[in-house]
Amino acid sequence: MAQFEHLQVFQSMSRSANARLHAMAELGNGMAVARWSNAHDARDYLAPSHHTLSCYLAGGTGTFRREQPGNKGAPDKLCILPAEHQSAWIINGEIQLAHLYIEQERFALGAVALLDREPRSLQLQEATFLEDAEQSARFRQLCVLDWQEPGERLLASSLAHTMLDHALLTQVGLRQGLRLKGGLAPLQRKRVRDFIEQHLDTPLPLSQLAALCALSEYHFARMFQTSFGLPPHRYVLTRRLARACQMLRQPHPALSEVALACGFASASHFSNRFRQALGATPRQYRAAFET
Numbered sequence: 001m002a003q004f005e006h007l008q009v010f011q012s013m014s015r016s017a018n019a020r021l022h023a024m025a026e027l028g029n030g031m032a033v034a035r036w037s038n039a040h041d042a043r044d045y046l047a048p049s050h051h052t053l054s055c056y057l058a059g060g061t062g063t064f065r066r067e068q069p070g071n072k073g074a075p076d077k078l079c080i081l082p083a084e085h086q087s088a089w090i091i092n093g094e095i096q097l098a099h100l101y102i103e104q105e106r107f108a109l110g111a112v113a114l115l116d117r118e119p120r121s122l123q124l125q126e127a128t129f130l131e132d133a134e135q136s137a138r139f140r141q142l143c144v145l146d147w148q149e150p151g152e153r154l155l156a157s158s159l160a161h162t163m164l165d166h167a168l169l170t171q172v173g174l175r176q177g178l179r180l181k182g183g184l185a186p187l188q189r190k191r192v193r194d195f196i197e198q199h200l201d202t203p204l205p206l207s208q209l210a211a212l213c214a215l216s217e218y219h220f221a222r223m224f225q226t227s228f229g230l231p232p233h234r235y236v237l238t239r240r241l242a243r244a245c246q247m248l249r250q251p252h253p254a255l256s257e258v259a260l261a262c263g264f265a266s267a268s269h270f271s272n273r274f275r276q277a278l279g280a281t282p283r284q285y286r287a288a289f290e291t
Contacts, residue, residue, distance in 0.1 A: 003032050007101045008048035009081065010034060016041055018091075025147035027157040028278035029238070030106030031164070035143055039094040047084045051102040051124055053167060054079040055139035062092030065128055073129050076136040080171055082124040083107075098139050100160055108229025109238055110168045112193065119229040121180060125171050132170070138163050150280050151288035157278065158289075183226035188213045192224070200240050200263050206232055240264065241277050248286045255282050 003026045004010050010032075013019045018041040024034040035057075045052075056063075060073030066088040073079075073095070081087060083104055108119035115122070142159050145152040184192065191212050196204060209232060210220035224232045240262045247258045259270035274282050 003101075004034075007032065007050055009045055009050070009052045009099065010101060012043055012045055013038070013099075016043060019043075023147055025153055025156065026279065027153065027160050029157070029161075029241075030103035031157065031160050032101045033142065033147065033156065033160060034099045034101070035097075036099065037094065037096045038091050041091040043089045043091070045081060045085070045087050045089075047086055048081070049083055050104065051083050051107055052079075052081040053100040053102070053135075053163060054081065055098050055136050057096040057098060057140070057143060059093055059095040060097070063095055064090055066090060068128065071129055076131070076133075077129040078127065078132055078135055078139075080124060080127040080130065080167065082126055085126050087128075098143050100139075100142075100163060102164055105230050105234075106164065107168075109235070110164055111172070112228055112235075113239070113242070114165055114168050115172070116190070116193070118180065118183065118189070118227050120183075120226070121175055121178060122172050123175050124167065125173050127171065132166075135163060135166055138166070150284055154278065154280055154285055154288040182223060184213060184223050189227050196236055196239060200236075200243055201261050202263060204236050204263070236263075237273065238277075241274060244270070244274065244282065245278075245285065248282055249289045251286075251290070255286075258282065 004024065013036055014021065016038065019036055019038040022035045022037060024032070026032045056073050056075055056077045058075055060075065060077060063073040064071055107124065111117050111119040111122050138159055142156055145156045147153050147156055192209055195209070195212055206217045206221060210217045213220055215223065221232055224235075228235050244258055244262045247253070247261065253261075255270075256267045259267045262270065264270035264273065271281055274285070278285065
């Protein structure tokens with residue numbers, strides 16, 4: 001429950017006497033999922049610190065936002081609730097829905113890795129009862145998996161990352177009127193990002209990364225976090241694990257070779273870090289994707 005304690009949308013649903021939680025799971029890497037039913041209720045979300053993607057699985061034709069009473073939900077309709085948004089909902093009749101919760105650091109990583117943009121320059125666009133057949137199909141695939149079974153939870157995690165990528169590509173826009181102050185210059189950001197990707201199999205001390213930008217370690221670390229949304233060591237670890245996941249989807253190479261190729265000092269260190277991030281061992285992850 002550690003992650004769910006800090007998810008305000010999840011906690012708001014949990015406090016409802018009418019809402020019922022059917023399943024929940026932490027998917028690792030700053031993502032979590034829950035499946036709910038609710039009826040004859042009212043829910044308010046006040047500036048949550050995380051993003052929420054929502055899909056109606058059944059019902060919803062009597063559900064609307066207070067300020068938009070004429071706009072009603074329906075099965076397969078999607079809602080995108082960005083961090084810091086505010087919304088008030090009225091639920092008439094019964095509804096079944098799924099939530100995908102995304103921490104802002106996970107969003108930041110996607111903005112950098114997928115869009116090569118500074119996360120602070122982008123915003124997830126709020127949407128109510130959006131129609132997106134691809135995304136609603138992914139939600140339904142997600143909901144038929146057994147999230148408590150380790151292998152299927154890993155498949156759910158992979159599917160959730162695909163859903164986030166889709167949202168980044170289709171529902172993200174530039175923040176209007178934002179003047180970026182501080183942080184790395186675009187060329188510096190690209191130089192550092194490319195260098196990290198090309199050297200994930202080697203040690204990447206902060207001094208080496210700072211030297212790429214001719215900055216002191218202290219100033220580089222501060223400017224890196226401003227531009228990338230998280231500290232250098234956490235960004236590097238996340239990119240190492242992302243490469244490991246790509247390699248583990250193939251039957252070869254051996255786990256020890258994956259560890260070395262992704263910059264981990266030993267197979268045991270790799271396994272510990274991997275399990276902390278994804279809730280499963282590298283061997284379990286590979287097994288989940290075997291056909």
